[in-house]
Amino acid sequence: MLAPRRAAGRGATPVAIAGIKAALTVLSTALVAVLAVLGFASLKIARRVVTPAVREADTRILGLDTAAQTITLARSADTELPGRYGLFTSGTEQYVKLGSVLAEDGKSVKRKLLTHIAEGSTLAPQAAFSGWYFSRPEELHLPFTSELIGSTVGPCPAWLFPAPEETDVWVIQVHGRGTTRSECLRAVPVFHDLGITSLVVSYRNDGEAPRSRAGTYALGATEWRDVDAAVGFARRRGARRVILMGWSMGGAITLQLDLNSPHRDMIVGLVLDSPVVDWRVVLDYQAKQLHLPRPVTGLAMGALDSEWAGTVTGVGGRIPFDRLDVVARAAELQHPILILHSDDDGFVPSDASHALLRERPDLVELEVFDVARHTKLWNYDQERWNSRIRTWVAAHGLAPERTAAEG
Incomplete structure (x- = not known):
């Protein structure tokens, strides 16, 4: 005689139920472990982004x-x-x-x-x-003085290269991440020849200027205030028109300065070499170069953009990526901008520079290089680099009349 068929769903034995529970426990534990690994990796990457870099052998x-x-x-x-x-x-x-x-x-x-x-x-x-080439200001064989710029974090060292004749036009040079003022020395001679005074500045946590309380980069969100103090210094020394020049992260700093400075009335233009225009583009590119999983990159940027992760990442406050995205804020720009960028930069992709040009063709000019790589455009083709800056300065009437007539 056949045994009666059990009703569907009612035949699970205690052993089977225990097996299912054990499997679910293992899966849950594995999921928690994966999430923990992703979270740890994300916070590690986030800390790396904001920790001042040291020069490494390459x-x-x-x-x-x-x-x-x-x-x-x-x-x-x-x-x-x-x-x-x-x-x-x-x-x-x-x-x-x-x-x-x-x-x-x-x-x-x-x-x-x-x-x-x-x-x-x-x-x-x-x-x-x-790409520095010049490592000390004495190598330029131009008169200069060492100055201290008073900022909210303390005195920031600067080099002042006066123009051949007294002028009210100054250029303030801002170096990039993991470097110092020496990175900017390559640009001093071309502006000196144009009759423009150069002020080469430092900013918090760069190894020369004072350390902030957190001791970490804010990717331009706070560093611009130290450069703004330099604009005030220039004003007190007779400057009435200021060109900002930024290299790499220095580009992000000068763009924030241009958007936020109380001295905005003095700013007449920006020159940017291999600039960071949108940090999300840069960090996403670098994460791909390191073959990081996309979730790790997303979590890292989320951590940097949050207050809660500050104690873990070591950041003094959140990194406001929306505010640092100058492509999204392009409508707020008021001054002419010359961007010099290599399409094979290798570190800061030129995508955001091209995007900014599309958003503000009325203000932005983009000189595209290739082969030159990151912040090495001057080194690769000094004549073209200098010529493009001279042409832009003359086109916007930024050179003193004497040098403009001679040029």
Whole structure:
């Protein structure tokens, strides 16, 4: 005789139920673990974004020929670039200037040394390639003074390069993330030739200016106040028209200054080299370069943009990405902007620069480079870089009359 069929859904044994509960427990534990890993990774990335960077070795010295004054470096997208550059080293020399590429193969690049290295000198293999070229203001052979700009965090060091003749037109130079004022020295000569005074400034947490309470970057959201103090300094010294020039994150700082400064009436234009125009674009690009999962990137930016994560990320306050998105705020811009950007920047993609041009073609001019990479446009093609700045300054009537007539 056949046994009666059990009603559907009523035949689960205690053993089966226990198995299901165990499986659900394992899945829940695994999910919590995955979320914990994602959260930890996100907070780690968030902290990395706002922690002041230190220079790290990014190339190797493979050979040094003091007789021929040449140096051989491991080949990379930077070390193979045409033009003049710098190299941070250790050993007999701390910094050397590099000239043109003399020879190359699949693994190495031989370049001319523009800094004389004596016979018997030794350099450690680890080195850092640089676009600075000039490392100290004395190398420009132009008169300058060291100044202190009073800001809310304390006195910020600056270099003042007066124009050949007294002028009311100044340019204030703002360096990028993980660098110092020396990054800006390349731009001083072209403005000096135009009869414009240059003020090369520092800002909180850059290693030269005072440290803020948190000691972290705000990606331009607070640093602009230190540069605004420099505009006030320039006004007290006789400036009536100020051009802002920013490099990389310095571009983000100058754009925030242009949008928020109480001295906005003095600002007459901006020159931006490889600028950060929208941080979300930059961080998303860099996350892809590091092969980070998209959820990690999203959570990291969410943490930076929130008050609750401040104690974990070390940020003094939230990073207001909406306020730092100048493409979205393009309608608020009032002054002409010249952007110099390489489409193969490799660090700060030029997408947002192109987007800003589309939003404000009435104010924005974009000089597009290729091959040059991040903040190395001057090094790659100094003549074109200088010429474009001269043309823009003249077109907007920003040079003193004497130099404008001569140019």
